[in-house]
Amino acid sequence: MDPTRAPLLCRLLLTVCWVVAAGKAAGAKVLPPPSNLDYSFIQICTLNWTWNPPENISSSCDLEYSSDIVIDEVPQGKREWSKSRFRVTDTFLDEEMRFKVRSECKHDNSSEPSRWVETSLLPKGIPGTAAVDLSCVWHNLEYMVCMWRPGQNASSDTNYTLSYWFDGLKNHKKCNNCSVDQGVFRCVFNLSFPKVTNTYPPISILIRDDSEEIRPVCASKNPTTLVKPATPRRVTLSKTNDEIYVEWSESDTFPENCLYYEVKYHNGDLDSAQIIKVENNYTSIPGVDPNSKYIFKVRAKPKPECYSSKLYSDWSEEKSIGEKTDSTFYFVIIITVPIIVAISMTILLVYLKRLKILILPPIPDPREILKRMFGEQNEDSQICEKDDSVHAYDKFIKEEEIHSLILTETPEYVNSEKENR
Numbered sequence: 001m002d003p004t005r006a007p008l009l010c011r012l013l014l015t016v017c018w019v020v021a022a023g024k025a026a027g028a029k030v031l032p033p034p035s036n037l038d039y040s041f042i043q044i045c046t047l048n049w050t051w052n053p054p055e056n057i058s059s060s061c062d063l064e065y066s067s068d069i070v071i072d073e074v075p076q077g078k079r080e081w082s083k084s085r086f087r088v089t090d091t092f093l094d095e096e097m098r099f100k101v102r103s104e105c106k107h108d109n110s111s112e113p114s115r116w117v118e119t120s121l122l123p124k125g126i127p128g129t130a131a132v133d134l135s136c137v138w139h140n141l142e143y144m145v146c147m148w149r150p151g152q153n154a155s156s157d158t159n160y161t162l163s164y165w166f167d168g169l170k171n172h173k174k175c176n177n178c179s180v181d182q183g184v185f186r187c188v189f190n191l192s193f194p195k196v197t198n199t200y201p202p203i204s205i206l207i208r209d210d211s212e213e214i215r216p217v218c219a220s221k222n223p224t225t226l227v228k229p230a231t232p233r234r235v236t237l238s239k240t241n242d243e244i245y246v247e248w249s250e251s252d253t254f255p256e257n258c259l260y261y262e263v264k265y266h267n268g269d270l271d272s273a274q275i276i277k278v279e280n281n282y283t284s285i286p287g288v289d290p291n292s293k294y295i296f297k298v299r300a301k302p303k304p305e306c307y308s309s310k311l312y313s314d315w316s317e318e319k320s321i322g323e324k325t326d327s328t329f330y331f332v333i334i335i336t337v338p339i340i341v342a343i344s345m346t347i348l349l350v351y352l353k354r355l356k357i358l359i360l361p362p363i364p365d366p367r368e369i370l371k372r373m374f375g376e377q378n379e380d381s382q383i384c385e386k387d388d389s390v391h392a393y394d395k396f397i398k399e400e401e402i403h404s405l406i407l408t409e410t411p412e413y414v415n416s417e418k419e420n421r
């Protein structure tokens with residue numbers, strides 16, 4: 001490029017830029033921002049963020065406030081526009097929460113939105129001391145059971161307490177029925193709404209400790225996702241011909257048609273278990289084997305039309321009906337098999353003993369043979385003589401044994417020969 005031309009190009013570009021900037025400044029006036037941004041707790045886990053309006057806004061401006069939330073530097077995508085000078089939000093307390101707001105003139109391209117005004121809520125206490133793994137289950141629309149574990153950096157004797165609040169409750173309540181088992185905290189509180197209610201408010205839960213060092217933590221729970229029905233009770237079975245009729249009690253805390261049931265049954269072997277889904281509190285199973293014993297259990301699950309919970313009740317206790325043929329059969333086998341085995345073992349042992357004596361006659365002592373062969377008599381004739389007499393006696397007894405055996409054997413042989421004839 002020609003060096004003499006460069007300044008000219010620069011000046012040209014600068015002029016363009018200046019013109020654009022001037023045009024923008026002339027057309028779009030930057031609005032003043034809101035002032036005095038502040039917050040206050042209106043419930044255990046609910047904040048009211050408030051601010052004052054900007055000054056000198058022209059009457060032609062249709063003023064609105066845009067606000068947004070950033071948690072631990074992560075934008076939450078919860079941008080909102082409103083004309084009111086406050087915004088109510090949930091808070092979690094265990095993370096840094098930043099709130100920002102600016103003023104805008106709606107339907108007006110002659111003014112630019114103001115800069116953002118921010119304020120933040122910093123977590124209190126030592127990092128890693130907040131309760132973790134909070135989970136809650138709403139049992140039978142009657143009571144809530146919440147469980148959690150202490151934070152990694154919390155001392156083992158931390159006395160966490162749980163408080164809860166929901167829209168409709170004037171003040172928050174403290175959960176008093178708490179216990180700790182193997183490092184797991186558990187707290188139970190009553191929670192019920194009129195039976196006609198079909199929407200439930202979110203439940204705010206705060207877990208904290210009186211000590212300043214323990215970091216508090218908030219959670220918001222949607223109760224409809226936590227519904228767990230009570231276990232069906234009073235399961236009764238009756239049998240007519242080849243049909244079994246099953247009935248069980250209904251929970252009286254649930255509205256009509258908000259539960260369905262699973263009936264699981266099997267006869268004898270567990271692999272053949274069947275599950276059927278039932279809408280009522282009874283059902284009948286046709287075509288059953290009249291000679292089999294059937295075992296039943298029932299559990300309940302909320303219908304998705306009523307609750308978005310995926311939790312089943314526990315299975316009811318097992319009930320059975322029918323002949324106990326199977327178990328008596330097994331009983332007979334368990335008793336008879338060992339007896340048969342024991343008897344045949346005894347017979348076999350007796351037989352083997354006889355056989356051994358017949359096949360393997362007593363083995364002569366090799367030392368004796370050697371002694372005789374090499375004529376050790378000259379060592380001590382008296383002892384040898386004694387030895388010899390002892391051996392002779394032994395030999396005599398053994399021979400007699402064999403003889404007696406042969407003798408006892410013979411009659412049988414004779415008998416069988418007789419039979420054969």
Ligand SMILES: *[C@@H]1O[C@H](CO)[C@@H](O)[C@H](O)[C@H]1NC(C)=O
Nearest residue numbers: 042048049050085086087088
């Ligand atoms: C939040 O605070 C403002 C100003 O004090 C008040 O007008 C508003 O009613 C409060 N909002 C709630 C939900 O309490």
Ligand SMILES: *[C@@H]1O[C@H](CO)[C@@H](O)[C@H](O)[C@H]1NC(C)=O
Nearest residue numbers: 031032033054055056057058
């Ligand atoms: C608002 O306008 C008045 C007069 O129009 C002026 O005196 C005042 O300084 C302005 N305030 C601000 C903050 O611009």
Ligand SMILES: *[C@@H]1O[C@H](CO)[C@@H](O)[C@H](O)[C@H]1NC(C)=O
Nearest residue numbers: 026027028107108109110111
């Ligand atoms: C704002 O922009 C719209 C088109 O986007 C235009 O019709 C209107 O005249 C503009 N108003 C001003 C005040 O510039």
Ligand SMILES: *[C@@H]1O[C@H](CO)[C@@H](O)[C@H](O)[C@H]1NC(C)=O
Nearest residue numbers: 126127128129151152153154
């Ligand atoms: C526990 O405390 C240590 C030291 O203060 C810190 O480095 C660690 O991140 C904490 N643990 C958690 C889970 O925050």
Ligand SMILES: *[C@@H]1O[C@H](CO)[C@@H](O)[C@H](O)[C@H]1NC(C)=O
Nearest residue numbers: 155156157158159209210211
């Ligand atoms: C928890 O409570 C018990 C009994 O009230 C007390 O002895 C213990 O020091 C407390 N733990 C903490 C960490 O304050």
Ligand SMILES: *[C@@H]1O[C@H](CO)[C@@H](O)[C@H](O)[C@H]1NC(C)=O
Nearest residue numbers: 145176177178186187188189
């Ligand atoms: C505490 O909860 C248990 C169930 O976990 C319940 O049996 C007991 O009656 C409750 N105690 C009180 C005082 O509410």
Ligand SMILES: *[C@@H]1O[C@H](CO)[C@@H](O)[C@H](O)[C@H]1NC(C)=O
Nearest residue numbers: 234236247248249250281282
């Ligand atoms: C089944 O439901 C009916 C009607 O709700 C009730 O009258 C009956 O007692 C229930 N059966 C059992 C075993 O509770």
